Amino acid sequence: xxxxxxxxxILRRPxxxxxxxxxxxxxxxxxxxxxxxxxxxxxxxxxxxxxxAWPAISEFKLRFLWSTEWNPPKxxxxxxxxxxxxxxxxxxxxxxxxxxxxxxxxFLVEFAPSWVRVPVSSMVELLAAIPSVVYGLWGVFVLGxxxxxxxxxxxxxxxxxxxxxxGPALAVGxxxxxxxxTIMILPTIVxxxxxxxxxxxxxxxxxxxxxxxxxxEMIRIxxxxxxxxxxxxxxxxxxxxxxxxxxxxxxxxxxxxKVPDSIFSPAYTMASxxxxxxxxxxxxxxxxxxxxxxxxxLLITLVVxxxxxxxVWRVTKGQxxxxxx
Amino acid sequence: xxxxTGTALSMRSRNRRRRKLTDAVASGAITMAGIGVIVPLVxxxxxxxxxGLPALHLSLFTENPGPTGVAGGGVKSAIAGSILLLLLAxxxxxxxxxxxxxxxxxYGRGRVGFFVRFLVDVLAGVPSIVIGIFVYTLxxxxxxxxxxxxxxxxxxxxxxxxxxxxxxEMLLLVPQMTREASYAxxxxxxxxxxxxxxxxxxxxxxxxIVLGAARVAGEAAPLLxxxxxxxxxxxxxxxxIDALPLRIFTxxxxxxxxxxDQAWASSFxxxxxxxxxxxxxxxxxxxxxx
Amino acid sequence: xxxxxxxxxxxxxxxxASADAVVVxxxxxxxxxxxxxxxxxISFPAQKITxxxxxSGCGKSTQLRCVNRMHEVVKGARVEGxxxxxxxxxxxxxxxxxxxxxxxxxxxQRPNPFPTMSIWDNTGAGAKLLGYRGRPLSDLIESVxxxxxxxxxxxxxxxxxxxxxxxGQQQRLCIARCIAAQPEVILMDEPCSALDPxxxxxxxxxxxxxxQEFAVVIxxxxxxxxARVSDYTAFMLSEEGSGGRLIEFGDTDGIYMRPxxxxxxxxxxxxxx
Numbered sequence: 002x003x004x005x006x007x008x009x010x011i012l013r014r015p016x017x018x019x020x021x022x023x024x025x026x027x028x029x030x031x032x033x034x035x036x037x038x039x040x041x042x043x044x045x046x047x048x049x050x051x052x053x054a055w056p057a058i059s060e061f062k063l064r065f066l067w068s069t070e071w072n073p074p075k076x077x078x079x080x081x082x083x084x085x086x087x088x089x090x091x092x093x094x095x096x097x098x099x100x101x102x103x104x105x106x107x108f109l110v111e112f113a114p115s116w117v118r119v120p121v122s123s124m125v126e127l128l129a130a131i132p133s134v135v136y137g138l139w140g141v142f143v144l145g146x147x148x149x150x151x152x153x154x155x156x157x158x159x160x161x162x163x164x165x166x167x168g169p170a171l172a173v174g175x176x177x178x179x180x181x182x183t184i185m186i187l188p189t190i191v192x193x194x195x196x197x198x199x200x201x202x203x204x205x206x207x208x209x210x211x212x213x214x215x216x217x218e219m220i221r222i223x224x225x226x227x228x229x230x231x232x233x234x235x236x237x238x239x240x241x242x243x244x245x246x247x248x249x250x251x252x253x254x255x256x257x258x259k260v261p262d263s264i265f266s267p268a269y270t271m272a273s274x275x276x277x278x279x280x281x282x283x284x285x286x287x288x289x290x291x292x293x294x295x296x297x298x299l300l301i302t303l304v305v306x307x308x309x310x311x312x313v314w315r316v317t318k319g320q321x322x323x324x325x326x
Numbered sequence: 327x328x329x330x331t332g333t334a335l336s337m338r339s340r341n342r343r344r345r346k347l348t349d350a351v352a353s354g355a356i357t358m359a360g361i362g363v364i365v366p367l368v369x370x371x372x373x374x375x376x377x378g379l380p381a382l383h384l385s386l387f388t389e390n391p392g393p394t395g396v397a398g399g400g401v402k403s404a405i406a407g408s409i410l411l412l413l414l415a416x417x418x419x420x421x422x423x424x425x426x427x428x429x430x431x432x433y434g435r436g437r438v439g440f441f442v443r444f445l446v447d448v449l450a451g452v453p454s455i456v457i458g459i460f461v462y463t464l465x466x467x468x469x470x471x472x473x474x475x476x477x478x479x480x481x482x483x484x485x486x487x488x489x490x491x492x493x494x495e496m497l498l499l500v501p502q503m504t505r506e507a508s509y510a511x512x513x514x515x516x517x518x519x520x521x522x523x524x525x526x527x528x529x530x531x532x533x534x535i536v537l538g539a540a541r542v543a544g545e546a547a548p549l550l551x552x553x554x555x556x557x558x559x560x561x562x563x564x565x566x567i568d569a570l571p572l573r574i575f576t577x578x579x580x581x582x583x584x585x586x587d588q589a590w591a592s593s594f595x596x597x598x599x600x601x602x603x604x605x606x607x608x609x610x611x612x613x614x615x616x
Numbered sequence: 617x618x619x620x621x622x623x624x625x626x627x628x629x630x631x632x633a634s635a636d637a638v639v640v641x642x643x644x645x646x647x648x649x650x651x652x653x654x655x656x657x658i659s660f661p662a663q664k665i666t667x668x669x670x671x672s673g674c675g676k677s678t679q680l681r682c683v684n685r686m687h688e689v690v691k692g693a694r695v696e697g698x699x700x701x702x703x704x705x706x707x708x709x710x711x712x713x714x715x716x717x718x719x720x721x722x723x724x725q726r727p728n729p730f731p732t733m734s735i736w737d738n739t740g741a742g743a744k745l746l747g748y749r750g751r752p753l754s755d756l757i758e759s760v761x762x763x764x765x766x767x768x769x770x771x772x773x774x775x776x777x778x779x780x781x782x783x784g785q786q787q788r789l790c791i792a793r794c795i796a797a798q799p800e801v802i803l804m805d806e807p808c809s810a811l812d813p814x815x816x817x818x819x820x821x822x823x824x825x826x827x828q829e830f831a832v833v834i835x836x837x838x839x840x841x842x843a844r845v846s847d848y849t850a851f852m853l854s855e856e857g858s859g860g861r862l863i864e865f866g867d868t869d870g871i872y873m874r875p876x877x878x879x880x881x882x883x884x885x886x887x888x889x
């Protein structure tokens with residue numbers, strides 16, 4: 002009784018705790034609903050795209066994926082050239098980006114003195130901040146002419162015997178797109194690989210060094226295998242970025258609806274064909290077909306991103322990296 | 327070496343020479359990769375300065391584009407449009423992003439939270455052009471016309487994952503003791519979050535917003551079929567509107583030299599702005615995270 | 617203790633002086649501006665076990681790591697003085713650290729098998745670097761696993777991941793891996809401190825067998841272990857944090873029963889540390 006009387010005035014008002022608890026439930030509910038809204042959002046995206054693409058989906062079904070006929074006037078559409086273009090440019094960018102990116106990450110962790118590490122890391126991250134359209138502009142006016150006049154002739158001269166290396170070295174095409182995409186995905190790969198490689202425990206490095214290993218042997222035997230799933234995740238994240246990259250590619254890819262047969266061929270990727278053709282659709286089937294391409298693009302990036310995130314998370318245990326795509 | 331015979335020794339020294347050579351070659355390649363990655367940045371920035379700076383005139387900021395083909399004019403409409411779009415994106419995207427960040431940090435430490443976090447990261451990876459198509463089908467088709475509003479929605483969707491995750495990160499940096507001190511005083515959780523935790527993390531959250539803004543300022547793909555672009559000055563929220571990256575895209579593919587010059591100058595402005603925002607945001611983020 | 621007294625106490629005046637696998641002279645080791653080891657001169661005889669004891673922070677691990685040039689792996693680390701292994705100065709200009717580390721092997725405090733590799737691959741990792749392949753490699757792996765007493769336990773699962781082994785087994789694996797690289801000296805940095813007593817006994821028995829082939833130097837904070845296992849004992853101490861010095865060195869019985877220095881006596885009778 003003594004205790005009840007000594008409780009502060011405010012606590013003795015009826016319904017006090019009840020009201021505060023009500024607000025707590027409401028607050029928590031609102032916040033949770035908004036957060037779950039992301040889930041709704043992703044579902045809505047898939048639904049809306051599928052809904053708008055339905056005329057094309059019902060007409061072309063899965064044939065869409067391997068037909069090469071893209072004929073807007075006749076309303077006959079097949080997306081294989083774009084799928085091929087996306088695959089080729091993204092995979093090539095993935096290969097180059099991973100080799101150079103992991104190499105740079107190794108440099109930053111194993112070789113670079115600390116006064117070099119921070120500036121170079123920052124400069125690589127700055128690359129990520131440059132807008133896609135600026136990469137495209139640079140691609141059109143700088144990279145393209147360079148390919149046409151310098152790099153292209155060099156490659157044709159020494160590598161022209163390879164099956165996919167022929168034809169005039171135009172300023173636009175697969176090669177230009179691959180170069181730009183490689184540069185654009187480097188920051189992603191370097192930043193994540195750097196974190197993953199730096200996280201390899203000292204005991205592992207010392208273990209192999211104590212057996213008489215050289216620095217490269219240490220990297221090859223103790224560091225890279227330990228870091229491999231994280232590096233793989235970084236690479237796949239880079240791949241996801243390359244697949245979705247639109248404007249820079251649109252400006253240098255050459256806009257051809259034929260399946261490319263040489264690295265210097267003009268082509269189209271799924272993202273760039275949408276960007277270039279959407280505003281000038283000739284009929285509603287055309288628009289539906291482009292949205293169908295968009296749907297495919299969405300599904301592919303969802304899957305690739307999911308795989309990549311799971312891989313990276315397994316290694317970094319969900320710690321947030323400072324690279325935000 | 328007491329156990330080694332003469333032949334074993336020479337075999338070993340050949341082996342050792344080969345290993346040292348491999349090490350030297352690999353080290354050289356790795357160093358080249360390390361230096362090579364900064365080459366693109368230097369080259370691109372170099373060209374931006376070389377081609378953008380000379381074309382930078384005051385008229386860029388004060389004049390609208392003239393009729394196509396006529397030299398002169400500026401990109402005032404694009405700059406104004408970019409600002410309006412950014413404001414719309416912030417107005418529409420921030421509440422949801424911060425709410426999501428609050429959920430993830432304060433209520434989402436379990437399985438549902440893992441699921442939401444995963445989706446937010448996956449959303450971050452959706453190509454911006456796909457988001458553009460989505461908003462086109464969701465809003466533009468239903469409204470019947472392109473609009474700044476639709477563009478703002480698209481940009482808000484792109485900004486959402488960035489700001490959410492940074493908000494979560496910044497909220498997690500607030501020590502648990504701070505929250506517990508508040509609970510011990512009888513303050514309920516929601517009030518603790520609103521009056522104590524959020525303010526404590528506010529400067530970090532601000533930098534997250536800056537990062538998000540820097541990212542969407544440079545986006546043009548989602549605007550292609552939402553805001554559409556506009557050759558005339560317009561600030562109508564429900565009408566098509568121009569944006570700086572859109573104009574750069576248009577001019578880059580245009581046939582006229584004045585368009586190319588203005589594209590370079592506009593890129594210079596855009597990149598400088600984006601870089602300054604990104605760099606300062608990242609520096610602030612890293613300092614807080616330590 | 618003066619330098620002369622330290623030298624007198626060391627095996628340099630022993631009849632077996634020429635059988636010293638490692639001779640350390642006036643070694644000082646820094647981490648940045650702080651000296652962890654100061655002016656230590658000591659010799660580790662071949663085919664004997666030498667234990668280095670002393671309280672925490674006395675520099676015994678640092679001392680050990682200077683013998684296989686692992687000390688310099690840490691940024692800002694520096695060394696002065698000389699270390700001769702089998703008569704060769706390992707810090708001379710032009711000497712490859714990797715080469716030194718093959719000849720002077722190390723076993724660490726916590727077992728560190730490579731998690732992505734099998735038992736077989738782990739054991740052979742060092743030997744492969746030396747060029748072992750095929751039949752000679754498998755023979756070598758089998759023989760070192762037998763020597764470290766692990767063969768019977770793993771012969772049927774050689775390709776299982778090494779991390780599926782218990783702690784004691786992992787440490788024996790690391791020892792097998794170390795001797796497969798065919799060193800002359802084996803350094804052990806508190807090899808049993810992370811293990812249970814049963815594993816500790818097994819590894820101590822293993823050490824005695826290893827000493828028949830190699831010079832073994834072990835750092836331990838467990839005085840009883842040092843007394844059980846070693847032929848010679850060195851006592852180090854860092855006074856006022858000025859860096860670890862060698863206070864006394866001698867055969868193990870002598871150090872424990874009849875220490876010359878008052879500080880040695882205080883430590884071995886448990887008055888500090």
